[in-house]
Amino acid sequence: MSxxxxxxxxxxxxxxxxxxxxxxxxxxxxxxxxxxxxLEEASCCGASHLQDFDEFLAHVxxxxxICYAEKLGLTMITICNTCQLNSAMTKHALDSNPELxxxxxxxxxxxxxxxxGTSEIKHFLYTLIDEYGLDNIKDKVTVPLSHLNIAPFYGxxxxxxxxxxxxxxxxxxxxxxxxxxxxxxxxxxxDYSSKNxxxxxxxxxxxxxxxxxxxxxxxxxxxxxxxxxxxxxxxLCHLKMDTYQDDMGKVIGRDIELPVLHMxxxxxLALGCSEAExxxxxxxxxxxxxxxxx
Amino acid sequence: MSRTKxxxxxxxxxxxxxDYLPYYKTVEMQVSDHELVLDLLNRVKWEHDGSFSxxxxxxxGICGACAIKVNGKSxxxxxxxxxxxxxxxxxxxxxxxxxxxxxxxxxxxxxADFWDKHEAVKPWVETEIEEHPKHENKITQEEVNSILDAxxxxxxxxxxxxxPVVELNEDFFGPAAFVSAYRFSADTxxxxxxxRLESTAExxxxxxxxxxxxxxxxxxxxxxxxxxxxxxxxxxxxxxxVAKSNVATRHAEGFVRSIKKHGLLDEAEIVIYSxxxxxxxxxxxxxxxxxxxxKIHWQDGVPFIDSMPKIKNLDEVQKLIEISQTNKL
Numbered sequence: 320m321s322x323x324x325x326x327x328x329x330x331x332x333x334x335x336x337x338x339x340x341x342x343x344x345x346x347x348x349x350x351x352x353x354x355x356x357x358l359e360e361a362s363c364c365g366a367s368h369l370q371d372f373d374e375f376l377a378h379v380x381x382x383x384x385i386c387y388a389e390k391l392g393l394t395m396i397t398i399c400n401t402c403q404l405n406s407a408m409t410k411h412a413l414d415s416n417p418e419l420x421x422x423x424x425x426x427x428x429x430x431x432x433x434x435x436g437t438s439e440i441k442h443f444l445y446t447l448i449d450e451y452g453l454d455n456i457k458d459k460v461t462v463p464l465s466h467l468n469i470a471p472f473y474g475x476x477x478x479x480x481x482x483x484x485x486x487x488x489x490x491x492x493x494x495x496x497x498x499x500x501x502x503x504x505x506x507x508x509x510d511y512s513s514k515n516x517x518x519x520x521x522x523x524x525x526x527x528x529x530x531x532x533x534x535x536x537x538x539x540x541x542x543x544x545x546x547x548x549x550x551x552x553x554x555l556c557h558l559k560m561d562t563y564q565d566d567m568g569k570v571i572g573r574d575i576e577l578p579v580l581h582m583x584x585x586x587x588l589a590l591g592c593s594e595a596e597x598x599x600x601x602x603x604x605x606x607x608x609x610x611x612x613x
Numbered sequence: 614m615s616r617t618k619x620x621x622x623x624x625x626x627x628x629x630x631x632d633y634l635p636y637y638k639t640v641e642m643q644v645s646d647h648e649l650v651l652d653l654l655n656r657v658k659w660e661h662d663g664s665f666s667x668x669x670x671x672x673x674g675i676c677g678a679c680a681i682k683v684n685g686k687s688x689x690x691x692x693x694x695x696x697x698x699x700x701x702x703x704x705x706x707x708x709x710x711x712x713x714x715x716x717x718x719x720x721x722x723x724x725a726d727f728w729d730k731h732e733a734v735k736p737w738v739e740t741e742i743e744e745h746p747k748h749e750n751k752i753t754q755e756e757v758n759s760i761l762d763a764x765x766x767x768x769x770x771x772x773x774x775x776x777p778v779v780e781l782n783e784d785f786f787g788p789a790a791f792v793s794a795y796r797f798s799a800d801t802x803x804x805x806x807x808x809r810l811e812s813t814a815e816x817x818x819x820x821x822x823x824x825x826x827x828x829x830x831x832x833x834x835x836x837x838x839x840x841x842x843x844x845x846x847x848x849x850x851x852x853x854x855v856a857k858s859n860v861a862t863r864h865a866e867g868f869v870r871s872i873k874k875h876g877l878l879d880e881a882e883i884v885i886y887s888x889x890x891x892x893x894x895x896x897x898x899x900x901x902x903x904x905x906x907x908k909i910h911w912q913d914g915v916p917f918i919d920s921m922p923k924i925k926n927l928d929e930v931q932k933l934i935e936i937s938q939t940n941k942l
Contacts, residue, residue, distance in 0.1 A: 331878040334922050336908040360925040362876040365868055367825050371847035372865040372940055379937040380872065380930065426937045430929040479827035480838070490701050491831055492686045512685070517777050517826035524887055525861040526822045529781050533824065562899060562908075603902050 323450055324354040326388040326438070328406065330399040331363050332554040339598025340554050343583040344398050344443065346596035350459060350587075351451060358395070360387050364405040366555075367521065375422075381409035382423050382434040394439040396446055398583065400553035403442045404476035407483050410440055442477055444552045444582055445487045448496055453503040461591040464506030467609075469585070470546035471497035471508055472537065472560070473515050474553035491515060497550065497582070504589035511544040513537035520559040528570060534559045535567030538575050548609070552582040562603050578606035616646040620699055622653060624665065625709040627716045635716065637707075638662070644695050651679055651690035654708070654720075667720035674834060677769030681720050682709045687771035687832035711774035726779075727770050730786045734813065736793035739805035756801050763796035763842055765835045772829035772839045784818040788829035788839035791820060795842035798849065810855040813846050820846050821861035851940040858942060863887045866942040873934050876924030881909055 333341040348355045361384040363369070365377040385406065388395035397403040413420040414436045424433055441449075447456065471494075478484060478491040489496055494515055501508040519533030538560060541549050551557055561579040568575040579602070580588075587597045588609060599606040620642060627635035640661050644653065651669060658665045668678040672691045679690040684702040698706060708720070715722040742750070772788040773779055779787045786794070794813050798806040813819045820843050829839040847865070850856040864887040871879045884896060903909045924930070 331880065334877060335880050336903065338907070360929075362924055362930045363868065363872050363878045366878065368865045369868040369872070370844055372851060372862075372869065372942070373938055374844065374848055375939055376869070376934065376937045379933050383929065383933060426933055429936055430932055432929070475826040475828075480830040480840075492684065493701050517824050517828070519824055521825045522822060524864055524884070525816050525859075526778075526782070526824075529778055529822065529824065532781050533777060562903065565898075601906050601908055603906055603908070 322352060322354055323446070324356070324393060325396040325446065326391050326393040327355045327357045328361050328364075328384060328388070328395050328397050328402055328440075329357060330397065330402040330554070331366075332558065333398060336558060337554045337581065337601065339584060339601045340398055340557075340581045342596050342598050343581060343587040343592065346592040347583045347586045347590060350590045350592060351447075351456070353451065356391060356393065358384065358387050360384075364402045366401050367405060370405065370408075377405070378409045378412060378419070379423050379426050381406050382413060383427060383430070383432060385410060385438055385440065386427065386432040386434055388438040388440075389435055392437075394441055394446070396441055396443050398443050398552075398581075399555065400442065400474040400476035401555050403440065404483065406440045410436065411483055439486075441486070442552060444477070444496060444500070447586075448499065449487075453499055456500070456586070457503045457505075460504055460589045462589050464501070464504045464585070464589050467506050468509050468545050468547045469501045469506045470511060470541035470544065470549045471501060471514050472518070472541075472549050472551040472556055472579075473497060474551055474556045475515075475517050477552055478515060497552065500582070500586070501550070504586065506585075506589075509541070509544045509546050511540045511546075513540040518553075518556040518559045520555040523559065523563075527566075530559065531563060531567045531570040534563065535571040535575060538564070538567065538577055538579075539571060539573060542575070542577055546577060548585075548606070549577055549579045550582055550585045551579060554581060557581055564604050576604055578602060578604050578609065580606065580609075616696065617643055618696055618699060619704065620644045620653075620695065621705045622657065623705060623707045624657065624719070625707075625713065625716070626665070626719055628719075629717050635713065644699075646694070646696045648695045649691055650681075650683060650688060650693045650695050650698065650706075650708075653695050653706075654679075654690055666718040675767060677767035680711055680769035680771045680774075680834070682711055682774075683707065685709075687711065687775045687834075689769060689771070689834040692834055711770055712780075722774075724770055726783070727768075727773050727787070727789065730773075730790040731768065731793060733818075734786060734790045734794040734797075734809055735805055736790075736797060738797060738800055738803045740802055741804075750802055752801055760796050760799050762835075762837050763792050763799075766792050766796070766837055767835060769834065771832040771834055772837075775828040775832035777826060777828065778822055778824055782817070782822060785822050786813065786818050788823075788843065791823075791846060792837055792839045792842045795846050795849075799845070806849075807853065807855060810846065810850050810853055814850045814855055814857070816859060816861060820850075848940070851942065856942060860887050860889075860892065862942055863889075869934060869938065873931055875921045876927045876930050877922065879921050882921075 370377045498508040519530035670676040670678040674692045
């Protein structure tokens with residue numbers, strides 16, 4: 320297999336509140352021999368909120384980000400579901416609407432760029448499965464996760480709307496990619512009905528109760544199905560589910576304590592990456608016990 | 614050659630007049646690949662149990678009566694191929710009403726909340742017309758195109774009862790009502806646009822409570838994509854200057870401010886900007902937790918002040934915002 324090489328769109332959280340997401344992603348890529356070029360020029364995807372305020376501006380900024388991946392001639396990979404969705408929405412809108420593409424390119428020309436539509440945009444999870452291969456990951460496992468019951472939490476924006484994610488062959492009503500990844504790392508995926516539900520992150524400020532109930536109900540569902548940890552490909556799901564467990568517990572009326580790992584952190588555990596790379600110390604719901612060696 | 618398969622149907626049964634709790638009844642049947650979920654429901658009723666109840670009418674995906682859930686997936690029973698559903702979920706199909714807590718008799722639910730919310734957004738063109746007009750009130754093809762897919766809504770409730778917010782917040786209008794609100798607000802003949810935009814801008818019932826899960830887009834049997842209409846309503850609130858400054862609108866607008874400064878979103882600053890200083894005390898316990906674990910960075914400077922990373926070529930982003938921004942708060 321020739322070396323895989325991707326342009327990494329980090330998103331904002333990996334550079335701020337979830338540094339462990341970036342360090343574990345880079346550590347996993349290195350262990351697997353995947354070359355990563357970080358798109359340091361890329362700006363925020365708008366996270367659906369900029370889109371609510373000014374949809375055209377959001378398309379212009381996202382198109383600019385994609386331009387930098389196109390310049391490198393690489394697939395743009397994302398490590399956040401919401402970055403993935405908003406970048407893919409812009410790509411879809413521009414590729415299917417020549418008039419909009421022309422309007423956006425008129426703006427981009429002012430800064431010497433042109434959106435062509437030549438780069439794919441793919442979440443790291445699906446490049447690992449479709450391009451690196453689960454069997455190849457399995458071969459690299461040095462610390463099997465067989466001692467862990469792992470609840471996969473897929474996050475909305477990687478699975479819905481399915482027409483935008485059709486390349487991933489994932490059914491939003493019964494997604495399987497994370498389950499397969501957990502199995503490749505020899506962990507025990509648990510089946511629970513909340514795995515494809517919403518975490519409530521996006522209304523955290525204006526509809527706090529809704530947000531706490533959504534995240535809390537999902538975590539309680541995972542706990543009741545004997546999960547030791549939750550794993551998610553989305554740092555926004557992680558932030559919601561990890562940071563606010565006390566608040567959810569109060570709304571739901573039950574103690575909630577469950578480590579919520581980023582997808583690359585789980586892989587990093589199984590590949591024997593260092594504690595510093597995995598970065599469990601950044602979690603609010605304590606997870607550091609997962610890296611303690613006996 | 615046609616494919617057949619033995620499926621097990623787990624049917625939700627409940628009679629609000631006589632049952633204390635719902636229960637499930639299992640029926641097995643050989644199913645062929647031309648059969649729709651509605652055909653299976655008919656076979657249950659005609660061949661197994663005549664008391665089994667569900668709504669059905671047109672059988673052509675246009676009346677919306679037979680909307681139910683199969684293994685949690687919102688479907689129109691008359692449109693969904695039974696074996697295709699089993700390809701997703703396996704050989705056991707769990708047949709349930711759209712909303713179990715609203716069940717009246719088996720798959721039949723009380724949709725009163727749906728209709729109340731539908732009515733609340735004035736789903737009609739509000740205008741003064743002559744009592745005896747001499748000609749039609751024409752609009753252009755382009756104007757028709759902008760509302761056409763929203764006009765395909767058959768009020769089946771698939772998106773409404775797939776929406777997790779509808780289940781948790783009884784004030785929330787829900788995706789179907791927002792589709793109607795958009796359809797009539799975008800209609801050039803309508804004169805109640807501002808009123809509709811104001812009511813759908815209100816926190817609690819309005820679009821700002823949407824969690825952006827895209828369940829509605831997935832559920833709609835007419836491919837209307839309700840969340841796209843929700844985004845359009847958000848945009849229209851700003852375009853028509855209906856949006857008032859509040860925690861949600863400042864949060865949306867705050868993205869532009871932050872991207873202008875750093876290229877990235879300043880996660881701490883956006884909370885302060887959205888909430889205002891008076892809204893901050895409730896966030897202090899979380900902020901302390903985040904500082905303790907290093908989620909809010911110390912190492913690059915003083916937190917909140919100069920710890921933000923900046924992107925390369927930030928000047929390009931600033932220029933693009935200057936020449937592309939169309940809305941203001």
